[in-house]
Amino acid sequence: MLKTSARLLRLLSLLQLRRDWRGPELAERLGVTTRTIRNDVERLRKLGYPVHATPGVTGGYRLGAGAALPPLLLDDEEAVAVAVGLRTAAGGTVAGIEEASLRALAKLEQVSPSRLRHRINALHAATVPIPGSGPTVHPEILVAIAGACRDLQRLRFDYASHDGSTSVRTVEPHRMVHTRGRWYLVAWDVQRQDWRTFRVDRMTPRAPSGPRFAARELPHGGDVAAYVAKGLGAALWRHRAKVLLHAPASYVAARLPFVDSGIEVLDEGRCVVEVGADTFGMLAHYIGLLDVDFEVLDSPGLAEHVGKLGERYARATAALRREPLPRCRDDCSG
Numbered sequence: 407m408l409k410t411s412a413r414l415l416r417l418l419s420l421l422q423l424r425r426d427w428r429g430p431e432l433a434e435r436l437g438v439t440t441r442t443i444r445n446d447v448e449r450l451r452k453l454g455y456p457v458h459a460t461p462g463v464t465g466g467y468r469l470g471a472g473a474a475l476p477p478l479l480l481d482d483e484e485a486v487a488v489a490v491g492l493r494t495a496a497g498g499t500v501a502g503i504e505e506a507s508l509r510a511l512a513k514l515e516q517v518s519p520s521r522l523r524h525r526i527n528a529l530h531a532a533t534v535p536i537p538g539s540g541p542t543v544h545p546e547i548l549v550a551i552a553g554a555c556r557d558l559q560r561l562r563f564d565y566a567s568h569d570g571s572t573s574v575r576t577v578e579p580h581r582m583v584h585t586r587g588r589w590y591l592v593a594w595d596v597q598r599q600d601w602r603t604f605r606v607d608r609m610t611p612r613a614p615s616g617p618r619f620a621a622r623e624l625p626h627g628g629d630v631a632a633y634v635a636k637g638l639g640a641a642l643w644r645h646r647a648k649v650l651l652h653a654p655a656s657y658v659a660a661r662l663p664f665v666d667s668g669i670e671v672l673d674e675g676r677c678v679v680e681v682g683a684d685t686f687g688m689l690a691h692y693i694g695l696l697d698v699d700f701e702v703l704d705s706p707g708l709a710e711h712v713g714k715l716g717e718r719y720a721r722a723t724a725a726l727r728r729e730p731l732p733r734c735r736d737d738c739s740g
Contacts (some may be wrong), residue, residue, distance in 0.1 A: 413438070417446050419479045421469040423456065428466040429448035489514055489526045500545050541607040543589050550611045551591055555579045560596070560616030566608040578619045581630045582606065592630050594622055601625045603634055643691055644680040653677070653698040654739055661696060678703070686711040
C-alpha cells in the first residue's frame with residue numbers, strides 16, 4: 407500500500423487526468439477503501455485543492471477551480487509538451503507573455519529530472535525558430551474568444567478591415583487557428599448568415615458575451631485548418647492569374663492542394679487553374695516550380711514578368727549554348 411504522501415500525489419494525478427471519478431474507482435486504483443479516499447480528499451482540500459464531491463450512487467469526485475492555482479502534476483510527455491510550448495510562447499505572437507513564459511520555463515526546468523531536461527534541451531537545440539514579424543495579440547483577447555468558443559456564446563466585437571474601416575460584428579465563434587504568424591477566428595456571421603474568418607489582431611471584443619447558440623456543422627467537412635488555409639490563399643493575394651497547365655489535373659491537384667477556384671479539366675493532359683501571390687515575381691516562380699509547360703491566359707502583368715524571366719534565364723545560359731570551335735585534326739599552326 408502506498409504511504410499517505412505518495413498516495414495523495416497519486417490521487418491528485420488521477421483527479422487531474424479525468425473530469426469525474428466515482429469513489430470505488432479511485433479506491434480500486436489506489437488499493438484502499440472508499441473511506442480512505444474520503445479522508446484523502448479532505449487532506450487535499452486542506453492543501454488548497456478544490457475537490458468537489460457529489461453524493462449518491464451516480465456521485466463521485468471532481469477537481470474544480472479554486473481561488474489560487476495549486477501545484478500541477480505532469481507526466482513526462484506533458485512536461486515536455488509544456489516546455490516546448492513555453493519556449494515557443496517566449497518568442498511568439500501573443501503580446502506581453504514573453505517574460506512570464508521564460509519565468510515559467512525556468513521553474514519547470516529547475517524541477518525536471520535530468521532525463522526530461524535532456525529531451526527538452528535536445529529538442530530546443532535542434533530547432534531553429536524564424537522570428538515572426540506579424541502583429542501581436544493581447545492574451546486577454548485570446549482568452550475571451552476561447553471562452554466564447556468553449557461556452558457556445560455569441561460574440562460581439564469591433565472589427566477593423568484591411569482598408570481601415572471599422573464595423574460591429576456579431577458572430578457564433580467556433581474555432582481559433584494560428585498560422586503564418588497570425589491568429590484567426592472561424593465563426594458564423596449572424597448578419598451575413600455565412601461562415602467568415604476574422605483576424606484576431608483586428609478584433610476588439612465587447613463585453614458581456616451574447617446568448618448561447620447551438621453548434622453548427624463546421625465548414626470544409628470539419629477541417630477548420632484546411633478551411634482557413636484555403637481562405638488565406640485567396641485573401642492574401644495581391645495578384646491573380648488564370649494559367650493553362652500542360653499537365654494532368656491529378657498532378658496539379660497534388661501540388662496545389664488549396665487552389666481557390668478549383669481545377670478546370672480540359673482534357674487528360676491539360677487543365678486551367680487560378681493562382682495568386684503578392685508579386686508577379688513570386689507568382690512566376692511558383693508556377694515554374696510545377697515543372698510543366700504553361701500559358702498565361704488573363705494577366706498581362708504576369709505574362710510580361712514571365713517574358714523577362716525567360717530572357718534572364720536565356721542570358722544566364724548563353725555561354726554554354728554557344729557552338730564550340732572546331733578542333734584541328736592536323737597541324738593548325740599555319
